[in-house]
Amino acid sequence: MTVSNEDELEGLKVIGRIVANTLHAMARAMEPGMTTGELDGLGAELLAREGALSAPQSAYSFPGATCISVNEEIAHGIPGDRVLALGDLVNIDVSASKNGFFADTGASFGLGTLNPAQETLRRDGRRAMNIGIAQVGAGRPLAGIGNAIGTFADKRGYTLIRNLASHGTGRALHEYPEEIPTWPARHERRRITDGMVMTVEPFLSRGGVFASDGDDGWTLYAEPHAPTVQFEHTVVATRRGPVIVTRPDMAAH
Template identity: 50%
Template sequence: MTIQTPDELGGLRRAGALVAGILSTMRDQTIAGVTPRALDAIGAAMLREAGAQSAPVLTYGFPAATCISVNRVVAHGIPDETPLCDGDLVNIDVSAELDGFFADTGASFVVGTASAAQQRLLDTTREARDAAIAQLRAGGMLNSIGRTIETVAARRGFQVIRDLQSHGVGRALHEEPGSIPGYYDRRDTRRLHAGMVITVEPFLATHSTRTDALDDGWSLVCPKGVGAQFEHTVVVTHDAPIIVT
């Protein structure tokens, strides 16, 4: 969507604060022995209490309130009853509709203490997200997002997962300007404009540039190695972008 009024920005901020709070609470509860299903129940309860709806359920009929991906599963993982263990690489993605506004956020982290290799992947993915957001300005090129992400990833020795991309958001979970690659596409001539609402969500991996789908119809895995994601919902302006999550 394109934000046109202060009321619209306020509505988006409220949706963003909700999903950010849910993600933070779920992350705090992610310890060895807890199951992804139990974590999802926490998120579902917080959505109900706020009068919000899970965006993946509302939009696609996803079989859980949130996406929780573990180890080789990098996106769209279905929360199950398998207890988490120290050293597991977990991604939680929370998106919701609140009073007609959609916001989307996600983060990867390790249960317990991360290994040095895991921490490098996490730090680089977060750096790529933050660097891509920092350079957003109305009038700039949309493909500057992918260019920045790809530059950070290459400098640190990681690969961009090319079939998982950022996207427009706001009045729906996925909307204009459509998919936004996490790699540089010189053919993409779209420009950013003031008020544009998008996610910025790099997916970086140790040894994969594409994902494979599991038989459950949702979970996407790295064929080799592991991946990570960090995501914010952002409003583009002529000055510094507004992060609502």
């Protein structure tokens, strides 16, 4: 999607706040003994209360309102009977639509206290996302996002999952410019246009290079197996830089 007026930007901000508030409410509600299905139920209730439709359900018939991935799972985890425990690394990904506008956000959280290596990875995952977002602006190269994130990762000894990319969004969950590398990609020659709507969502890992399919047809795992985190915002490119639409209301946060 390309934003062309203030009404469109406001529509994105409305759904952006909804998915952000849902994400952070789910994170606050996590507790040992809760199942991922119960946590997803809360997300479904919060989206419905705001008149929003789960994007993975409506677009892909995903068997959950949100994606919840725990520990060895790195993306597209199906909510179900898995019981959360202290020390778990939990990724929650919330995407939804309202009034024809889509927004997508995600983050990795620790339930209780993570071990020091995991907590450092989690903090650096958020930093990697913010470094990528800083490269978003009208007229700038799309490759700048992955180049900046790659430089950050290399300096700290991390790897990046190279088959899970950022993507265009706004009027559909996934749209032009389709896959946006969050790693250095020499083939990427496109430029960011004014008003372009996209996600920035690097998957930062301690050794994983690719995401591999699990047995359920949805859940993805790092290959080679390694701790991995993901942080994601939906942003609009402008001549003044990025506008992040997936920020929670301060009152809800």
